[in-house]
Amino acid sequence: MIPSVLPTYNRAPLEFVKGEGAWLTTADGRRFLDLGSGIAVNALGHAHPALVEALTSQAQNLWHVSNLYHIPQQQALADKLVEHTFADTVFFTNSGTEACELAVKMARKYFYDKGQPERVEIITFDGSFHGRSSAGIAAAGSEKMTKGFGPLLPGFVHLTFGDLDGLTDAITGTTAAIMIEPVQGEGGIRPVPDAELKALRQICDEHGLLLILDEVQCGVGRTGKLFAHEWAGITPDIMMVAKGIGGGFPLGAVLATEGAASGMTAGTHGSTYGGNPLGCAVGCAVMDHVADPDFLADVNRKAGLLRQKLEGLVGNHPEVFEEVRGAGLMLGLKCKAVNSDVVSAGYENELITVPAADNVIRLLPPLTLTDEDIAEAVSRLEKTAAQVTAA
Structure with a gap:
């Protein structure tokens, strides 16, 4: 029997009830670090004042x-x-x-x-x-x-x-x-x-x-x-x-x-x-x-910091990742493992990424994410990679 919502999406088993900055919260209180931004939509994060x-x-x-x-x-x-x-x-x-x-x-x-x-x-x-x-x-x-x-x-x-x-x-x-x-x-x-x-x-x-x-x-x-x-x-x-x-x-x-x-x-x-x-x-x-030059300059600073850390991630997990690609805060991790497996493992570590073609996972965080968010994102990616390797 067809569901009331036309089944054209393969949805993840997640439901969010609140967002703030780079974070999403489920009804049971789990907090997910959002590196997807609704597929590059929430440019200023969730609930920007x-x-x-x-x-x-x-x-x-x-x-x-x-x-x-x-x-x-x-x-x-x-x-x-x-x-x-x-x-x-x-x-x-x-x-x-x-x-x-x-x-x-x-x-x-x-x-x-x-x-x-x-x-x-x-x-x-x-x-x-x-x-x-x-x-x-x-x-x-x-x-x-x-x-x-x-x-x-x-x-x-x-x-x-x-x-x-x-x-x-x-x-x-x-x-x-x-x-x-x-x-x-x-x-x-x-x-x-x-x-x-x-x-x-x-x-x-x-x-x-x-x-x-x-x-x-x-x-x-x-x-x-x-x-x-x-x-x-x-x-x-x-x-x-x-x-x-x-x-x-x-x-x-x-x-x-x-x-x-x-x-x-x-x-x-x-x-x-x-x-x-x-x-x-x-x-x-x-x-x-x-459009503020200072805002864009900070996007570039954070993009450089995130990319540097991602290059280290790829070096630490060559069996999972192949390369970092992209520009600014529109980055991709080309995977050796199946990209959907990496995305799913990320969910288990309360991390959101987005799959793409060419076996890539997309990292499209809010442009307002903090340095602390970046450090936490890479930490959760490290855990995700280790979990994929162990599987």
Whole structure:
């Protein structure tokens, strides 16, 4: 008999009733150190006072009016994002999946309005994850994502991750854009080297293509810059954002240059809930923290400390771990043991990590975790590794 909640998740046997900072508490009082942050969502940790205040204050005044009217909180958040990024304009969504849908539409509408309606193809890369909508799974193209869901949305060309030679060969008169995550999350914490991001920007410029960056998981301070592409010194034409921007409240956005967004005129796209007062009030509070240079500097300091300790962990347990990879506080431990076994053993040590492809476990802690949290995290990882070895 099917359960009342559609059984599309293989859930861990855990239920949490309270969160504070980097910690989650179960109903029976167990405290788990959260290195998952709801899959990179709780950027400022659980129950951050500034976010609680922003949400409760706004909730006492106005929750929803729809985008038939001007929304001051939406304007304020858009202004902050434009001020701190490459973007000239922002459209707010409720999720990264919705952001992907608009990014695809925006790129194709751009060329349609330029009198080149044949330019609809978007080049993507293996290991990518762009959400689970029809466009998102077609963009990723993997059998795991697409099996049983045909016919797939056409217009995507899939290339091997890192294959710049193949990329140049794949560009034709029907190519519109290149879409890529600066750091693959679901794909196993695989960063795109700065030189390759620079090359992608150059290729797009040379061929008149749009560069779409998916920073849903790697953005909003996660890598130690406000957005990961900043490390390479480039800018995209369109960028997808979600997860951390709401700090736990469902919120996403598409950021774009004026040129890339030129086709999206009145009536071409919409969202009932996107950019509602509640979400944007929280988003403003998040931005006030993560856009602060001092905050980002501390993220980088803590990221260096955590990575140093993780390198020692790998050295101490070569039978369990192979390497550390990633950037900032978006780190992965490539496993020799089965990654799901490591995640499960972590639960027994009251530690939360997140599995990913390529036999990796993801470490996506709150950007606000303390040095003491880092020490405790590595201690629990040591216990977890020893337990996996003994098994």
